[in-house]
Amino acid sequence: MRVIETIAELKSIVKEEKAAGKSIGFVPTMGYLHEGHLTLANAARKENELVVMSIFVNPTQFGPNEDFDSYPRDLERDTRLAESVGVDFIFAPSVKEMYPSNGGIKIVAGRQSEILCGASRPGHFDGVLQVVAKLFHLVEPDRAYFGQKDAQQVALIQTLVRDFNFPLEVRTVPIVREEDGLAKSSRNVYLSEQERANAPAIFEALLLAKEEFLSKGDVKGAVEIASAHILSKTDGNIDYLEIYSYPDLQAVTEETEHFLLAAAVYIGKTRLIDNIIFSLKGETANV
Amino acid sequence: MRVIETIAELKSIVKEEKAAGKSIGFVPTMGYLHEGHLTLANAARKENELVVMSIFVNPTQFGPNEDFDSYPRDLERDTRLAESVGVDFIFAPSVKEMYPSNGGIKIVAGRQSEILCGASRPGHFDGVLQVVAKLFHLVEPDRAYFGQKDAQQVALIQTLVRDFNFPLEVRTVPIVREEDGLAKSSRNVYLSEQERANAPAIFEALLLAKEEFLSKGDVKGAVEIASAHILSKTDGNIDYLEIYSYPDLQAVTEETEHFLLAAAVYIGKTRLIDNIIFSLKGETANV
Numbered sequence: 001m002r003v004i005e006t007i008a009e010l011k012s013i014v015k016e017e018k019a020a021g022k023s024i025g026f027v028p029t030m031g032y033l034h035e036g037h038l039t040l041a042n043a044a045r046k047e048n049e050l051v052v053m054s055i056f057v058n059p060t061q062f063g064p065n066e067d068f069d070s071y072p073r074d075l076e077r078d079t080r081l082a083e084s085v086g087v088d089f090i091f092a093p094s095v096k097e098m099y100p101s102n103g104g105i106k107i108v109a110g111r112q113s114e115i116l117c118g119a120s121r122p123g124h125f126d127g128v129l130q131v132v133a134k135l136f137h138l139v140e141p142d143r144a145y146f147g148q149k150d151a152q153q154v155a156l157i158q159t160l161v162r163d164f165n166f167p168l169e170v171r172t173v174p175i176v177r178e179e180d181g182l183a184k185s186s187r188n189v190y191l192s193e194q195e196r197a198n199a200p201a202i203f204e205a206l207l208l209a210k211e212e213f214l215s216k217g218d219v220k221g222a223v224e225i226a227s228a229h230i231l232s233k234t235d236g237n238i239d240y241l242e243i244y245s246y247p248d249l250q251a252v253t254e255e256t257e258h259f260l261l262a263a264a265v266y267i268g269k270t271r272l273i274d275n276i277i278f279s280l281k282g283e284t285a286n287v
Numbered sequence: 288m289r290v291i292e293t294i295a296e297l298k299s300i301v302k303e304e305k306a307a308g309k310s311i312g313f314v315p316t317m318g319y320l321h322e323g324h325l326t327l328a329n330a331a332r333k334e335n336e337l338v339v340m341s342i343f344v345n346p347t348q349f350g351p352n353e354d355f356d357s358y359p360r361d362l363e364r365d366t367r368l369a370e371s372v373g374v375d376f377i378f379a380p381s382v383k384e385m386y387p388s389n390g391g392i393k394i395v396a397g398r399q400s401e402i403l404c405g406a407s408r409p410g411h412f413d414g415v416l417q418v419v420a421k422l423f424h425l426v427e428p429d430r431a432y433f434g435q436k437d438a439q440q441v442a443l444i445q446t447l448v449r450d451f452n453f454p455l456e457v458r459t460v461p462i463v464r465e466e467d468g469l470a471k472s473s474r475n476v477y478l479s480e481q482e483r484a485n486a487p488a489i490f491e492a493l494l495l496a497k498e499e500f501l502s503k504g505d506v507k508g509a510v511e512i513a514s515a516h517i518l519s520k521t522d523g524n525i526d527y528l529e530i531y532s533y534p535d536l537q538a539v540t541e542e543t544e545h546f547l548l549a550a551a552v553y554i555g556k557t558r559l560i561d562n563i564i565f566s567l568k569g570e571t572a573n574v
Contacts, residue, residue, distance in 0.1 A: 109391075160390075162388060164424060
């Protein structure tokens with residue numbers, strides 16, 4: 001495995017491998033890899049001849065009061081983990097390498113970004129789409145892998161790829177959880193012992209809300225039950241806990257077939273997100 | 288030569304030709320081809336194994352009071368002309384084929400779009416960048432060809448390709464002129480005989496302004512001389528006549544080395560644009 005830090009080197013490798021007819025699977029990450037990322041890499045490994053992972057903490061998707069500077073980074077550890085699951089190339093550019101110039105052209109995420117995580121993180125998804133578009137153009141993958149954990153992000157990237165005709169497939173991989181149900185996240189390391197013990201309440205709440213919603217069909221009642229569970233089991237503040245149609249992220253109607261039930265909760269100072277996607281029959285949807 | 292109307296067919300051809308290792312030159316147009324377009328196709332023909340031309344009058348770059356409906360179209364004639372200069376494939380999709388869905392994600396052109404043609408055509412360059420990004424993803428060219436006639440458009444597309452790392456080269460081809468200096472344009476067919484006789488005053492004015500600017504270094508004086516020439520020789524209304532640095536389209540300073548002198552003039556109801564790009568030494572810049 002090789003770690004690449006410059007765009008010039010990456011492009012020369014991509015050109016060579018594509019000329020040799022190799023399919024490319026791409027796993028974009030912000031590093032500090034956990035099992036969730038490795039699951040994405042495994043999926044990419046199975047379906048492609050070459051696997052490229054990017055490790056780049058993208059400043060344009062962090063707000064001024066967010067954790068860009070303190071976001072955990074450990075390239076050495078990440079390199080070992082990526083190698084262990086068969087990644088061929090890590091692309092780990094500097095901020096200057098990725099953003100040497102700015103002519104003022106922006107990708108603006110629009111209405112799908114105004115709810116859920118987008119509502120409390122203005123500009124976040126503009127930054128996500130910007131870096132994803134750049135990385136897609138640099139890596140030229142056949143398939144790109146994203147975790148369902150960031151369900152709103154996946155919906156937006158699917159929309160970007162569809163509406164702008166990017167020549168690649170978006171693959172969504174289910175959430176990987178700890179044994180007690182907590183969704184894996186780089187940010188879990190911020191939790192105190194007590195906070196970590198309470199955090200599974202988020203997923204428990206989502207399961208309660210799903211059951212309530214499927215039996216009674218009432219969005220408001222389902223959200224209330226889930227919120228009450230989180231507030232009784234943690235000292236957390238609920239940022240949002242909502243149900244939308246999936247993947248178009250519109251209000252639920254009688255016609256909606258697939259649902260996204262998503263939550264963001266501050267456990268102490270750490271903001272955790274989780275979601276479940278399900279159909280009217282109660283099955284987890286294949287997204 | 289083949290005319291392709293669906294994205295599916297285009298993608299299958301692009302995939303096949305790229306797998307065979309062929310280089311692709313791409314000439315995006317709105318059709319009603321004139322010598323300017325054919326010059327672009329000739330340039331593409333010289334540098335690539337395969338030449339794809341798109342013919343698509345893009346609705347998203349026209350304002351509500353602009354000439355989308357009356358924009359001239361003649362696919363049969365275009366097909367003959369394109370074939371005569373060795374184009375391999377024409378991609379001529381319907382509006383529905385290009386825009387079947389809209390999730391609300393936009394490319395916003397930013398500060399370079401707020402001057403010149405952009406100032407009087409709000410949203411125009413957003414639409415241009417949208418369709419160009421889509422076409423780049425569909426055709427996957429090695430090189431894309433644009434006429435210098437639309438100098439602001441070229442500057443914006445160069446910025447898009449640079450800042451979003453599109454894997455292709457933008458080639459700029461000089462303006463093709465009639466014998467009396469009028470820049471070739473699909474819109475010249477709108478001119479009455481008298482208007483056509485007066486229209487070369489636009490290019491004459493640009494040459495006068497360039498001389499004045501190079502000898503006295505005074506932007507305002509140069510613009511005044513050129514404006515006076517146009518107003519004395521035509522019944523036209525000047526939309527703009529301005530000088531900027533090129534290709535960054537900022538105000539001229541002591542450090543500016545390359546200049547864009549650009550005009551848009553209504554001759555009767557027909558809006559014509561023209562420009563010259565030059566260096567301090569008076570040479571036409573190689574853009």
